[in-house]
Amino acid sequence: MKKVYSTEILANAWNIKNVLEQHDIEAVIKNENLFSVSGEVPFLECLPQIWVKPLDFVRAKQIIADLGSSFEEVGPDWVCASCGEPNLSNYAVCWSCESSHENAHENDLANQ
Ligand SMILES: [Zn+2]
Known part of the structure; x- marks a missing residue:
């Protein structure tokens, strides 16, 4: 799996995961539990992250880019x-x- 995206906003991570799955790309969110439990601003490595299979990486990047400036x-x-x-x-x-x-x-x- 490769990390394709990270965000401070868990809702963004879920939104992107949904969009990727609509394109038949299997996406996994890491760190979502750490983020919701802490209630504090997480360290960078604890931000919610989207991971996809290496084969899907380039396509996933492009799809995320196409979502527009709110998902830079x-x-x-x-x-x-x-x-x-x-x-x-x-x-x-x-x-x-x-x-x-x-x-x-x-x-x-x-x-x-
Ligand atoms: Zn120009």
Whole structure:
């Protein structure tokens, strides 16, 4: 199994698990019990996590990305160098103007 997603919000984890199962992807939530018992903000490694089979990993990532900005995966987003639109980190090309991520990457580094 591979971890495909983690979230501070257990409801998000359940939502994603449901969506993945609608796509015939077997998903397991880890740490849900730790989270609900503690009642405190959990350590990062105790956050609810979605795990899927390695064969389903790429497809699951894409499905989660398609859920939209409220379910952003962990990782830096990037801003298109051509049109300035924000893109999810796993988009290879801008959703708006289809410029490649490579152009934007140099821009990101220059801003740091
Ligand atoms: Zn663009």
